Amino acid sequence: MEFTDVVKNRYSCKVYSDRAVESEKLQAVLEAGRVAPTAKNLQEQRIYVIQSQQMLKKIDECTVCRYGAPVVIAVAYDRNNVYSYPGDRYNSGAEDATIVATQMILAAYNEGLGSCWLNRFDPDETAKALGLPENETIVMLMDIGYPGEGGVPLAKHFDRKPLEETVTYL
Numbered sequence: 001m002e003f004t005d006v007v008k009n010r011y012s013c014k015v016y017s018d019r020a021v022e023s024e025k026l027q028a029v030l031e032a033g034r035v036a037p038t039a040k041n042l043q044e045q046r047i048y049v050i051q052s053q054q055m056l057k058k059i060d061e062c063t064v065c066r067y068g069a070p071v072v073i074a075v076a077y078d079r080n081n082v083y084s085y086p087g088d089r090y091n092s093g094a095e096d097a098t099i100v101a102t103q104m105i106l107a108a109y110n111e112g113l114g115s116c117w118l119n120r121f122d123p124d125e126t127a128k129a130l131g132l133p134e135n136e137t138i139v140m141l142m143d144i145g146y147p148g149e150g151g152v153p154l155a156k157h158f159d160r161k162p163l164e165e166t167v168t169y170l
């Protein structure tokens with residue numbers, strides 16, 4: 001798919017069919033995250049692929065936004081391996097994990113899959129429920145699957161501010 005088509009047409013899918021996601025497609029999504037840039041190339045992201053019924057049930061206890069997706073990816077980062085900005089007030093953990101997640105969500109669309117970025121969950125409770133190590137923080141959950149009936153872009157997808165509202169040339 002053309003890059004511009006991917007970035008313009010990706011949308012948040014909120015209805016999934018029960019069609020399984022092929023492992024090659026899942027691999028392509030994970031590979032897109034693997035090659036993402038990170039500060040100082042630290043690659044502190046930690047990616048959890050959740051697809052067993054047992055673990056999906058745990059996800060459902062943490063968020064109401066799985067929408068029947070057969071795969072959920074949790075993107076976390078290792079707090080012990082982040083780049084600290086000068087001044088030490090900020091670090092790269094969340095931004096690096098977000099770049100990884102963004103590349104993966106675009107790759108999912110490129111593979112013909114639906115996806116949705118989620119933050120409607122408690123990161124600490126969810127990390128506990130998934131059994132993540134104590135030093136990892138979850139940045140986002142990503143539903144992935146084939147769109148089900150009605151799994152089309154919602155109105156908000158088409159509602160973007162014009163550049164003049166968000167871009168300033170200094």
Ligand SMILES: Cc1cc2nc3c(=O)[nH]c(=O)nc-3n(C[C@H](O)[C@H](O)[C@H](O)COP(=O)(O)O)c2cc1C
Nearest residue numbers: 010011012065116117118119120153154156157158
């Ligand atoms: C950081 C972030 C968090 C989001 N969290 C949720 C969520 O928890 N549940 C949900 O249904 N959609 C969630 N979304 C989807 C947004 O509502 C959606 O991206 C936005 O309305 C634009 O629509 P589009 O993705 O179809 O273009 C989230 C999106 C982003 C970027």
